[in-house]
Amino acid sequence: MTAPTIPTITLNNGLEMPQLGFGVFQVPDAETTAAVSAALDVGYRSIDTAAIYGNEAGVGRAIAESEVPRDELFVTSKLWIDSLDYDSAMRGYEASLERLGLEKLDLFLIHWPAPASDGYLEAWRALSRLASEGRVGAVGVSNFLPQHLERLADASDLVPAVNQVELHPALQNRGTVEANRRLGIATEAWSPLAQGAVLGEEPVLEIAERHGKTPAQVVLRWHLQQGRIVIPKSVTPARIAANLDVFDFALAESELTAIDGLERDGRTGPHPAEFNG
Numbered sequence: 001m002t003a004p005t006i007p008t009i010t011l012n013n014g015l016e017m018p019q020l021g022f023g024v025f026q027v028p029d030a031e032t033t034a035a036v037s038a039a040l041d042v043g044y045r046s047i048d049t050a051a052i053y054g055n056e057a058g059v060g061r062a063i064a065e066s067e068v069p070r071d072e073l074f075v076t077s078k079l080w081i082d083s084l085d086y087d088s089a090m091r092g093y094e095a096s097l098e099r100l101g102l103e104k105l106d107l108f109l110i111h112w113p114a115p116a117s118d119g120y121l122e123a124w125r126a127l128s129r130l131a132s133e134g135r136v137g138a139v140g141v142s143n144f145l146p147q148h149l150e151r152l153a154d155a156s157d158l159v160p161a162v163n164q165v166e167l168h169p170a171l172q173n174r175g176t177v178e179a180n181r182r183l184g185i186a187t188e189a190w191s192p193l194a195q196g197a198v199l200g201e202e203p204v205l206e207i208a209e210r211h212g213k214t215p216a217q218v219v220l221r222w223h224l225q226q227g228r229i230v231i232p233k234s235v236t237p238a239r240i241a242a243n244l245d246v247f248d249f250a251l252a253e254s255e256l257t258a259i260d261g262l263e264r265d266g267r268t269g270p271h272p273a274e275f276n277g
Contacts, residue, residue, distance in 0.1 A: 007247075022036065023232060027053070032055040033061040076109065125156070131158065144176075169262035216239075222251060
């Protein structure tokens, strides 16, 4: 497969982010280097990791071994909830850089609001400083609900560039997506395939057959056509390549609507209003 040209999303600070990237959630560090290397080889240029994943070092090894120039890559990591205060957030950023072997991240996110700790405003103050000093390309949040976003907006002049949330046909997070749109925040979908739970749905199977594509490719295309950033994960080289092969077809409006109809509040991960680590 010839490496496709991946479209980009312009973030609210002008930075261009690839719309389709590669996630490494739950990939053991020992397997991460091979998985990321396979992704880079077939054309991915955006890699998403996090401190809590325990595989930043594996991502860093793949980047160091790759022939892809650093300025062609977009690397994201996330601050864990044990670091939701100003000083800990600053140290957390530097620790992620050290594990990755990088001088700068393209995107750094607060991983969860963890409302019981009430620390995300202080962490955001640290991320805002990193951004203002040019030490990171962009900063954002993950798993933030509209009420968390509004509180940030009231407390800071800096609007998150990205809000990465669980989003797939069974959980479309429409209230959060609308809040993101209103505030000028890009929506990024984690678990975009619902860990496979939506791939056997009849509308998805019918659309896949019609286009000669896999159900996973159809769901990824559904995300892309609605303007979201998406980060599928796999450790299987054939599937890694297949997840990138989604730019040679388009879904009709009726097909998008059929997939929209699969909403059922089918959350696969924790609820952000309740999760505190």
